[in-house]
Amino acid sequence: MLGSAVTDDMRPTRTLFALMFSGLSLFSALAKSSSQVPAFPVRPEVFIGSFKVASEGITFNGEGTMFVGADSAVWIVSERGDTRKIADVDTHLGQAGIGARDILAADFGPKNVFRDGDNNDGIVWRITPDGQKTVTASGIADPNAVLVLPDRSFLVSDDGTDKIYRVKDGKVTVWSRGVEYPNGMALSLDNSHLYVAQIFKAISPRMIGDDRTWAFRLTSDFEPAGPPTVAFGTTEGGVDGLVADEQGRIYVADNGAGKIRRFDPRNGQVELIAEGMPGVASLVFGEGKFDRHSIYATSARAGGGKVWKVPVGARGAPVYR
16 A cells, blocks of 8 residues: 655656646636537527517616516516516517616507607606616607617617617707618627617518618717618518627527527628527627526517527627616
């Protein structure tokens, strides 16, 4: 039986083995980390399947609490997928965190006409975690997506018109009329560009889904520096929610196709990330105790009401509140 004593001439050998073991452990950790990047397209996991009608609008507040719009209400969701209703709305639509604890929630209001008309009853609510609602913006016909900018003003798309509004210091102004039927919005990593999804196009006498996502170049004051240009298309129609990751890649919910695709502005590549998600609408990266390397996605499909979890192997870009 070998003894446990260590002599001076054995110490270098023991040190060498320790270094080798440390190196193997580091290699193993790196291999494990790289293996977390999934093979695309991935199969989405149903995170919530209990909503009755449909879901659209999903965000986190500064405390890492998840909020979801579904069944004409706003809900708080736990890490286990349990839901608790906190506020009723006419229409559950886009959401964004604002301040430390609150969220902004878009609401068509009682009327949803599409195109300007007798329906300027849209509201953007500010909602606290205990369900208190105050009007932050009004007079927008059909507000849909909401994006908070670094200066704490925010943009609101009206997907029934060609208008994107900016709400700054309590004043609502038209920010752009450059994209027909604008929907989801996301900033580039350096805040130099705004990406906007176009969900519809009009082909008389009806509307069909559109596959284009546009890019606005921005001024230092986050105003358009010129007309937008097409950043990419998906070849299938009805693009909806947008979100950016830590590498500046843009994920788009292709509502009509039930797919999520990812655009890399560095090389122009568009990659299929997930499929089998009918009516996929709003997207958000996990925060707080939620998986930060996954996207959580809602379904606006009538009778759907799901929220999916989609592993993508990357974290979300910085979020402004």
